[in-house]
Structure formats: C-alpha cells, structure tokens
Amino acid sequence: MAEAIKMEAPQNSLVEKIEVNLAEYSFFLGQIKQGQIYDGREVKWVSTGGPIFNRILNAHFEPEELNQRITETVARFKAANTPVTWLIGPATQPLTLGSQLEKHGFTYRGYWHGMALDLNHLSERPQVAAGLTVERVKDYQALKDWIDLACSGFQFSAKVTQAYQETLGNLRLNANTPWKPYIALIKGQPVATCVMYTGSQAAGLYWTATLPAAREHSVGTGLTWELLREAREMGYSTAVLHSTQMGLPLYERLGFQDYCKIKIYTWDNRSKLLQTLVKIKAKLHL
Structure with missing residues (x-):
C-alpha cells in the first residue's frame, strides 16, 4: 500500500503541473488588446476578441447543473460569433462533460498528450x-x-x-x-x-x-x-x-x-476561415 501511494503522488503532481501551465499560458494569450479573462472556481475562460486562442478550461460543474452551465459559459462566444475551444483535462468534472458538449454543437477534435520531464x-x-x-x-x-x-x-x-x-x-x-x-x-x-x-x-x-x-x-x-x-x-x-x-x-x-490526455472540443460559427483556424489549433499544441 505504501509503495502505491509513493508512485501515485508524483504522477498526480505532474498532471497538475501540466494543467496549470496550460491554463497560465492560455491566460497570458488573453492579455492581448481586446482580450478578456475569467478565472472562476468552477470554470476558466479566455476571449481574445478574435478568431483564435478563445478557450474554456478547468471546468468543475455539478452534474445536475451541467447543461445550464455549458449554455451560460458558451453564451458570450456565441453572442460575439467567435469560435471557441473547450479543453477537458484529468481534473475536469463531471466525466460526462464531453458528451454533453457535443449536444451543444461542439465537435470532438481528438486530444493532446500531456507530457512532463x-x-x-x-x-x-x-x-x-x-x-x-x-x-x-x-x-x-x-x-x-x-x-x-x-x-x-x-x-x-x-x-x-x-x-x-x-x-x-x-x-x-x-x-x-x-x-x-x-x-x-x-x-x-x-x-x-x-x-x-x-x-x-x-x-x-x-x-x-x-x-x-x-x-x-x-x-x-x-x-x-x-x-x-x-x-x-x-x-x-x-x-x-x-x-x-x-x-x-x-x-x-x-x-x-x-x-494524461487533454481532450479538445471546438465550436465555431461556420465561417470557412474560422473553421480552418479551429481545426488547425485542434491538431497542434499552440
């Protein structure tokens, strides 16, 4: 039992570092002109005011409030007609978030490998x-x-x-x-x-x-x-x-x-250029 705990603790710590760095990096991108950042306890998001680097991440929603919270969180991006990427990491809750995002018009684009050295x-x-x-x-x-x-x-x-x-x-x-x-x-x-x-x-x-x-x-x-x-x-x-x-x-x-894996879901307003940008960012760790 003690041996298992010793093995899990460093890995959990590294997973946290992977997710924290991604959030900090995303927040920095939101500091550009016209950018906005929301650092909430239940969800975080970045809006650049343009077609790229709009992100939602670190969601921790109650299962019974999931659909309402998705609608509320995405509303600003839909109102501005800007694409957005929702990133789902190991700490995201609930586990059904990804499947519910697809019901709200998001498309699953695969995942990134969260790596550490x-x-x-x-x-x-x-x-x-x-x-x-x-x-x-x-x-x-x-x-x-x-x-x-x-x-x-x-x-x-x-x-x-x-x-x-x-x-x-x-x-x-x-x-x-x-x-x-x-x-x-x-x-x-x-x-x-x-x-x-x-x-x-x-x-x-x-x-x-x-x-x-x-x-x-x-x-x-x-x-x-x-x-x-x-x-x-x-x-x-x-x-x-x-x-x-x-x-x-x-x-x-x-x-x-x-x-760990960072799953990628995207929503866009069907503009050809914006769809291209969203697909590109889903493939690359930018």
Missing part, C-alpha cells in the same frame, strides 16, 4: 546539424518574422498566418515576459521556432515548428533540448508540454513521459 534528469546534448544556434526573439519586428516562420513550419495558408500575426503580434514582449519565443538557425538561416512559457510550477513548451526542408537535421530536437537546458538554468525542475501524436517520438527521445 524531470529536468534533473535531462539527457546530454543530442547530435544535431552542424552550425545550429538558438536565439531568443526580443523585438517586435523579430516577432513578426518569428510568426511567419512558425506558420511556414506548420504550412499554414496566408490567411491563417495573417490571423496569427494580428493576435500574437500584440503580445507583451520584454525581458520579464513569461512568453518567450525562440528561433533556431542553421548557419544563420532561420529554420525552426519554439515558445517557452515560464509558469508558476513548470516551464512549458509550445509552438515547436520546423521548416519542411530542415526536418531531417534534428533541428526540433536540438532546439527543444536547448530550451530545456535554459529552463533548468532558470531553476525549474519540471518541463511540460502538450503533444500531438506526430510529436511524441521527438519528445520521448528527450525523456518526456506521457501522463
């Missing part, structure tokens, strides 16, 4: 392409270029890229911001992106994207490892991320372990 056990630097360097983005022109590069890595259309430019381009960007974008270069040429979000309990990684032509050079692995090393130097003991199925091999090679 003990930075005290970070592996040695992996073998990567010669000439790989990593730089932090520190000014708004560089951020604009970073967004273009990330969207190229994900192979987004010009319209989708513009939507991200209009939203991410308004984020706070200074030495103390927890949202830290990085760029990887090979012999001075930008080839990959990643964001490190320095949260209260863990360092989270988001927006890992590599240009198609550079994917055979372990650029993503090298960039991710450099950010993990930096997070450790900042004093973090845990790194977390939310991976698609495609990204699992990269992160597992670096020592990340899969601890």
Whole structure:
C-alpha cells in the first residue's frame, strides 16, 4: 500500500503541473488588446476578441447543473460569433462533460498528450546539424518574422498566418515576459521556432515548428533540448508540454513521459476561415 501511494503522488503532481501551465499560458494569450479573462472556481475562460486562442478550461460543474452551465459559459462566444475551444483535462468534472458538449454543437477534435520531464534528469546534448544556434526573439519586428516562420513550419495558408500575426503580434514582449519565443538557425538561416512559457510550477513548451526542408537535421530536437537546458538554468525542475501524436517520438527521445490526455472540443460559427483556424489549433499544441 505504501509503495502505491509513493508512485501515485508524483504522477498526480505532474498532471497538475501540466494543467496549470496550460491554463497560465492560455491566460497570458488573453492579455492581448481586446482580450478578456475569467478565472472562476468552477470554470476558466479566455476571449481574445478574435478568431483564435478563445478557450474554456478547468471546468468543475455539478452534474445536475451541467447543461445550464455549458449554455451560460458558451453564451458570450456565441453572442460575439467567435469560435471557441473547450479543453477537458484529468481534473475536469463531471466525466460526462464531453458528451454533453457535443449536444451543444461542439465537435470532438481528438486530444493532446500531456507530457512532463524531470529536468534533473535531462539527457546530454543530442547530435544535431552542424552550425545550429538558438536565439531568443526580443523585438517586435523579430516577432513578426518569428510568426511567419512558425506558420511556414506548420504550412499554414496566408490567411491563417495573417490571423496569427494580428493576435500574437500584440503580445507583451520584454525581458520579464513569461512568453518567450525562440528561433533556431542553421548557419544563420532561420529554420525552426519554439515558445517557452515560464509558469508558476513548470516551464512549458509550445509552438515547436520546423521548416519542411530542415526536418531531417534534428533541428526540433536540438532546439527543444536547448530550451530545456535554459529552463533548468532558470531553476525549474519540471518541463511540460502538450503533444500531438506526430510529436511524441521527438519528445520521448528527450525523456518526456506521457501522463494524461487533454481532450479538445471546438465550436465555431461556420465561417470557412474560422473553421480552418479551429481545426488547425485542434491538431497542434499552440
């Protein structure tokens, strides 16, 4: 019995760190111009005023009030005619929330793998392409270029890229911001992106994207490892991320372990562009 308790406690703690970092990251995205944040005990949500990064998460509803609470929570997004993503993690209650969301017009889009790594056990630097360097983005022109590069890595259309430019381009960007974008270069040429979000309990990684032509050079692995090393130097003991199925091999090679699933449900107003944006975000951990 004692052995089982010892095994469960660290895992529960890591799952909490995974969910907390996602909530903190989402709240930061809500700080853009026109953004709104609601940090309630029963539910949290972020509204950016635009077509992307609108999120509902950490719901804890009483089963008998579930349908009423869903209607109330989604009302502001429907009134504004903006799409929204509802994220369901291990702590979400009740367990029937997902099936009820579908009755309210939401579509199930799959799930992310909630992963964590003990930075005290970070592996040695992996073998990567010669000439790989990593730089932090520190000014708004560089951020604009970073967004273009990330969207190229994900192979987004010009319209989708513009939507991200209009939203991410308004984020706070200074030495103390927890949202830290990085760029990887090979012999001075930008080839990959990643964001490190320095949260209260863990360092989270988001927006890992590599240009198609550079994917055979372990650029993503090298960039991710450099950010993990930096997070450790900042004093973090845990790194977390939310991976698609495609990204699992990269992160597992670096020592990340899969601890939970974050289920994704989306609602949109049937605009073709907005549907595209919602589907993209459901596939990628942005």
